[in-house]
Amino acid sequence: MYGVTELGYLALGAKDMAHWRVFAGDFLGLEVVDGSNSAEAFLRMDFWHHRFILEEGPVDDVTAIGLRVSDDDAFEKLASRLGEEGIVHRICSNDEAERRRVLRLMKLQDPDGHPLEIFHGPLVEFNKPFHPGRRMYGQFVTGDAGLGHIQMAGVDIARFLKFYRVLGMPGDIEYKAELAPGKISELAFVHTSGRERQHVIAYGFNGTKRMNHIMIESNSIDDVIYTYEMAKQTGIEIVLDLGRHSNDFQYSFYCMSPSGYMMEYGWGSRPAPVQSEYYAADFYGHALLTPPPWTR
Ligand SMILES: [Fe+2]
Structure with a gap:
């Protein structure tokens, strides 16, 4: 299967983490999970480890758009195609991929300078069912x-x-x-x-x-x-x-x-x-x- 299969995750810069945690959990109904320190939090909406990463910082905007491909073959094919098209991209280290909880990761920008991350193999936690931040009638569609x-x-x-x-x-x-x-x-x-x-x-x-x-x-x-x-x-x-x-x-x-x-x-x-x-x-x-x- 060639190409992006889904919008997998988003990293969001946040000036006001406390406000975001309340907005995401108490209002939207997302599950808020603490990160490794107070400047990081994960937001869940299904079995995935996260669908959003909140990162405290000076930029109140998206900092990464995570686009999934199906597997390593699709990842390699897309990297080759980007090379043929002259689109600058960087294959990330295992450590960088691990921090995103994916098997492989590359970074690039789209023509407007929007930060893209192409990955395959997200961490899916079937041992940790989604627990909404507040009552919901249904479930999130993912x-x-x-x-x-x-x-x-x-x-x-x-x-x-x-x-x-x-x-x-x-x-x-x-x-x-x-x-x-x-x-x-x-x-x-x-x-x-x-x-x-x-x-x-x-x-x-x-x-x-x-x-x-x-x-x-x-x-x-x-x-x-x-x-x-x-x-x-x-x-x-x-x-x-x-x-x-x-x-x-x-x-x-x-x-x-x-x-x-x-x-x-x-x-x-x-x-x-x-x-x-x-x-x-x-x-x-x-x-x-x-x-x-x-x-x-
Ligand atoms: Fe829309």
């Missing part, structure tokens, strides 16, 4: 679909699509939408060849941070409504109201994370369609309730 999806800052769509195709991640423009009066915005999306998740990375807006938003998904619509109500009751800022996207069918809302980018909490997504199509609007909803973080 499995072959990965942890969810992300939207990254950048506006050179042709360059974005060309680069991620090298990683085995096809996609195209899926929205041409009038998000501001008289201005059509184009957004592009890439998925994996398995198509389990309609998109893994979204792209098309500039931003003051690399990360625009992270989407996590439950298999129960009640978790979306419950989390939405909790946001309202606890004063967590909701940026985009409840709504349903036309491309991935996600029924979701977007709220502000402690790092100044958004978290999308959703339910009901579909796999990537076999044939391309694009949309001018969502099913309904997703009204902008406050100015988007990157415009402030």
